[in-house]
Amino acid sequence: MSRADARLMAYGIALGYVLSHMGFTDPAQVQAMFALTDLRLWVAFGLAVMIAAIGFRRDRLAAPQRPLHAGVIPGAILFGVGWALCGTCTGSTLAALGEGQLAIAVSLLGVVAGTWGYGAIHRRFFRWDPGSCGL
Amino acid sequence: MSGPYLAWWAGGLALGGLALAQWLIDRRSLGVSGYLDRGLRALRRPDHAREEAQVLAADPETLRAALAAAVLEDVADCDGELPPRRRAVAAQVLEPSRRARPVGARTALLYVVAIIAGGAIAAAQRGAWSLELALPASTRAQFGAGGWLALLLGGALVGLGARMAGGCSSGHGLSGVARLQPASLVATATFLAAAIATTWVVGRFA
Numbered sequence: 001m002s003r004a005d006a007r008l009m010a011y012g013i014a015l016g017y018v019l020s021h022m023g024f025t026d027p028a029q030v031q032a033m034f035a036l037t038d039l040r041l042w043v044a045f046g047l048a049v050m051i052a053a054i055g056f057r058r059d060r061l062a063a064p065q066r067p068l069h070a071g072v073i074p075g076a077i078l079f080g081v082g083w084a085l086c087g088t089c090t091g092s093t094l095a096a097l098g099e100g101q102l103a104i105a106v107s108l109l110g111v112v113a114g115t116w117g118y119g120a121i122h123r124r125f126f127r128w129d130p131g132s133c134g135l
Numbered sequence: 136m137s138g139p140y141l142a143w144w145a146g147g148l149a150l151g152g153l154a155l156a157q158w159l160i161d162r163r164s165l166g167v168s169g170y171l172d173r174g175l176r177a178l179r180r181p182d183h184a185r186e187e188a189q190v191l192a193a194d195p196e197t198l199r200a201a202l203a204a205a206v207l208e209d210v211a212d213c214d215g216e217l218p219p220r221r222r223a224v225a226a227q228v229l230e231p232s233r234r235a236r237p238v239g240a241r242t243a244l245l246y247v248v249a250i251i252a253g254g255a256i257a258a259a260q261r262g263a264w265s266l267e268l269a270l271p272a273s274t275r276a277q278f279g280a281g282g283w284l285a286l287l288l289g290g291a292l293v294g295l296g297a298r299m300a301g302g303c304s305s306g307h308g309l310s311g312v313a314r315l316q317p318a319s320l321v322a323t324a325t326f327l328a329a330a331i332a333t334t335w336v337v338g339r340f341a
Contacts, residue, residue, distance in 0.1 A: 002192070004161060005242050011157050012246040015165070015305075016253020018149045021261075023140035025254060028273035034334035044146040045308070051151025052165070052313035055158040066301050066311055068318035075299025076307075076322040080329025082292025084337070085285045087274060089304040090297055091167035091250055093290065098254025100266045103274075106283060110290020115172050116179075117291075118298035 016095035025096035027087025034084050069128035086110070139261050154309055164314075166306025167250070168297035174244035184240040191239045277337055300326070 001009075022044060023029035032038035083089050086107040088096050093111055096104040141149065154165040177184040190198070238246070258264040269275075274282040297303035300322045302311060308326075311319020 001242075004236065005238075005245075007161055008163070008238065008242060008246055009249045011153065011163070011165075012249025013253040013256065014153050015167070016250035016255075017257045018146070018153055018253075019250075020254045020257030021141050022146035022150065023138070026140070027271040029138075029140065031273045031277065031334060034330045035338065036331065040140075040143045041146075044141075044143040044150070047144060047147025048149075048151035048154065049309055049313045051148065052154035052158070052309055053315075055155045056314045066307065066316055066318045068321065069301070071299040072301060072318050072322050073325050075296045075301070076325035077296070077329045078292045079296030079300055079303060079322075080326030081333045082289045082294075082296055083304070083326065084289070084330040084333035086287075086289025086293065087271065089167075089293060090171060091303070091305055093293070094167070094171075094247060094250040095254030095257070098251035098256075099258035100255070100264050101271065102266055102268050103270050103283075103286065106286040107290035107293075110287045110292075111171070111294035112175060114291040114294025114296070115168070115298055116175060116294075118295045119172070121295075122298070 015091055016098055019092045019095045020099055024092040025088060025099055025101070030083070030087045030092075067128070071126060071128055082110075082114075139263065150309070154313065164306070164310035166302055166310055168294075168303040168306060170238070170243040170246045171294075172298060173238065173240050174247045177240035177244040180240075187239045188241050191236065191242075195236075278341060281341075296326070 019025055023041065029038070029041060033041040079089075086093075088104060088107055090111060093104055093107050097108055140146070157163045157165055255264060270282040270286075274285060278285045293303070297306075300307065301318065302308075302322065304323075304326070307319040307322040312323050
């Protein structure tokens with residue numbers, strides 16, 4: 001494992017750690033967020049975006065660009081509905097499982113099936129470049 | 136503080152700081168769904184992933200020389216102009232990009248495992264780590280016994296939608312919005328609105 005790979009592992013551990021301590025892994029917190037009864041996660045996420053933007057201030061074009069293709073809006077609708085239904089997004093599903101919430105394994109099963117299934121659907125039906133998600 | 140969780144400013148500082156550190160140190164933007172997608176390929180095509188890991192582990196100069204040789208072969212074969220795709224490769228050989236080296240499927244899978252481990256460490260630190268088989272209380276309150284179906288269906292939509300949109304709440308929502316990328320701004324506004332609408336509908340009718 002290269003040093004860069006080792007640092008990537010550290011980023012992964014830090015991400016699961018932070019998502020868990022923020023409460024993004026708790027479906028009750030996420031439900032309160034989307035019901036707009038508790039704005040804590042909204043402002044926390046907003047602050048995170050502003051801090052991340054510091055790094056992109058000078059060279060935001062150096063980062064891989066995500067194309068605005070025909071799948072962005074329909075995909076985002078499906079993602080939003082899914083997030084509201086199961087209460088965790090991609091990263092927080094993983095972190096919640098690590099916390100020992102075994103029921104979330106059912107969500108992860110769905111996420112894996114959806115990720116896997118989309119590859120097949122994409123090859124069969126769609127033409128746009130799905131992008132690389134920053135990899 | 137909200138229950139056992141970080142206050143908004145502390146959580147925002149930590150998450151934003153992580154995204155900032157990743158970018159400044161390694162030129163990697165934070166995003167999960169792409170790593171999950173690539174990591175799953177390591178499970179589906181282990182032979183492929185092993186070869187890929189070997190290529191990625193090779194000395195950068197060796198890779199550069201191999202790439203240069205391949206491009207030279209192309210140029211030598213060509214009387215006229217290089218096709219655009221080849222030209223882009225040639226440009227990269229001449230001027231190595233500042234982008235981070237690509238992540239192989241095996242490494243991506245390890246990243247996924249690392250996120251799980253991070254959740255375990257945080258729960259242990261709160262003294263809240265325990266194996267819990269029951270549905271989360273809020274899921275049960277929202278859906279009753281149908282909660283299991285909500286988890287499965289919701290998870291599937293999260294996986295499918297994230298790949299279709301080209302990113303999830305971290306890739307589009309955090310990294311993309313921070314960079315003011317049009318696709319990410321559109322995706323983030325859309326999935327947040329869809330989630331609010333879904334929660335409202337569930338609360339009203341379920």
